[in-house]
Amino acid sequence: MSRAILTHLNSFAKKSNPECRRPEEGLQNDLILRAARGEETERAPVWVMRQAGRYLPEFRQLREKHEFFECCRTPALAAEITMQPIRRYAGLLDAAIIFSDILVIPQAMGLVVEMLPQKGPHFPDPLVEPSDVERLRKKVDVEKELGYVYEAIRQTRRLLDGQVPLIGFCGAPWTLMAYMIEGGGSRGFEKAKKWLFKHPEQSKELLERIADVCIDFLVGQVKAGAQLLQVFDSWAGELSPSDFRTFSLPYLRQIASGVRDALSRTSTPCVPLICFAKGALGHSLPEVAKSGYDVVALDWLVEPSVARRVVELANPGGNSYKGLGANEAGHKIALQGNMDPSILYAGKEAIEREVEKMCRARKGGFGGQGAWIANLGHGITPGVDPEDLRHFLKCIHKYSREVAGQKDEE
Ligand SMILES: Cc1c2[nH]c(c1CCC(=O)O)Cc1[nH]c(c(CCC(=O)O)c1C)Cc1[nH]c(c(CCC(=O)O)c1C)Cc1[nH]c(c(C)c1CCC(=O)O)C2
Secondary structure, three states: OOHHHHHHHHHHHHHHOHHHOOOOOOOOOOHHHHHHOOOOOOOOOEOOOOOOOOOOHHHHHHHHHOOHHHHHHOHHHHHHHHHHHHHHOOOOOOOEEOOOOOOHHHHHOOOOOEEEOOOEEEOOOOOOOHHHHHHOOOOOOHHHHHHHHHHHHHHHHHHHOOOOOEEEEEEOHHHHHHHHHHOEOOOOOHHHHHHHHHOHHHHHHHHHHHHHHHHHHHHHHHHHOOOEEEEEEOOHHHOOHHHHHHHOHHHHHHHHHHHHHHHHOOOOOOOOEEEEEOOOHHHHHHHHHOOOOOEEEOOOOOOHHHHHHHHHHHOOOOOOOOOOHHHOOOOOOEEEEEEOHHHHHOOHHHHHHHHHHHHOHHHOOOOOOOOEEEEEOOOOOOOOOHHHHHHHHHHHHHHHHHHHOOHHHO
C-alpha cells in the first residue's frame, strides 16, 4: 500500500476513534480550554465547584428517589444530574463537571463508604492500624470497579453535544487517606495525622498506592471523554508547610506526571490538569505552581493579584514540565477561583460588588492579564438561592469582559 493511502487511513482511523480526539474537537465553546492552556480570553470562563448539588431543587427532587451512591453508580442518573446546572444556566456556564464523588476511590480500593443524610460520608470500617491496609485490594481493577464513571462520562458527552467541555476529577491522596482513617469528616484530623507522625513510611506507601489508583482513574476518564481534570486536595490546609511538602505535594506531582506519561503512551492526547490544594497556597503556592499542573485553583485566602505575581516568579518560562500532548507549548500557568462561597448568601448587591472586585486588577483581583478561570474558592453550599448563583455568573460575564479590554489598569 502506498504511503499516501496509509497516512489517509491512519488519519481516518484517528478521527473515527473518540479516544484520539483532542479535547477541543467539536466544541461550540472552548473558552475554558484556552484559558487552561494559559491564553488570555475575551472574558473569563466560569464554572462552580459542586455546581450539581443540593442547592438545586431539581437535584433534591431526584435525591428523594435515589440514594447518593446509587446516583453515582447509575450512568443515566449521573449524566442527568451533571446536565442540571448546564440546562438551568444555559449559556452562562463554560464547563460541566461529571457528577460523582472523590470517595469512589476508597470504595474501589475495598472500603465501604456510605453517605448519611445530614451527616455526610461514613466509613463503617475505617483503617485503624497500618496492618489494616491488608484489607485493601492489592491490585485495583479500576475499569471494573469504576467503569460506571466512564460510562457516565460517555453518556454526558452525548447529552452535552459539544456545548461546553466536561471536567473529570478525583480526590488527592492525602485527602483520601484522611477520610479512610478518620472514617468521615473530621475537625482536627487527629487519627489521620497520628498515622503520618507515628508511621511515616507506611503512610507514604499508602499515599503512593492511592496515587496509582488516581492515575489509572484519571487516564480512564480522559479516554472516556473528560476534557479537563481537577484533583481535589480539600484537606491540604490541615498540614503544616513541611508536612504538606512531605505527605501531599509529592503525590500531587506523582499524579500529574503519571497521567501525562500514561497518556503519552496511548493515542489519546492529554487534557489540561487543575490542582486544588485548599488552604495550602499561603505557604506553598510556588511549589504547587511547579508541580506539573496547567491550572492552580485558589481558595479565597489568597489575593489574586499576589498569586499572579508569585506564580509568574515561580515559572518565568511557563510550565516547567516537559510538555506532552495538549501541553506542548510550555504555556503560562492559569489561575482558577476564588470568591468566598459565603458571599452567595449576602444578596445580589454584595455579589456584584465582590465579583467586580475579583475582576479588577486595581482592586487586587485577577485583572486583565494572565489566564483566569472564574470559580468560587470552594464548593457552593446547599442553602444558596439558585437565582443568586445566576447573578454571580452574569456578573462574571459582564465584568471580566470589561476588564479584558483594559490592560492599562495594571
Ligand atoms: C471533600 C469532597 C467530597 N466530595 C468531593 C470533595 C472535594 C470537594 C470539596 O472539598 O468540597 C467532590 C465532589 N462531590 C460531588 C461532586 C460532583 C460534581 C460537582 O458538581 O462539583 C464533586 C466534585 C457531589 C456531591 N458529594 C456530596 C453531595 C451531597 C450529598 C447529598 O446529595 O446528600 C454532592 C452533590 C456528598 C459529600 N461528599 C463529600 C462530602 C464531605 C460530602 C457531604 C457534605 C457535602 O454535601 O458537602 C466528600
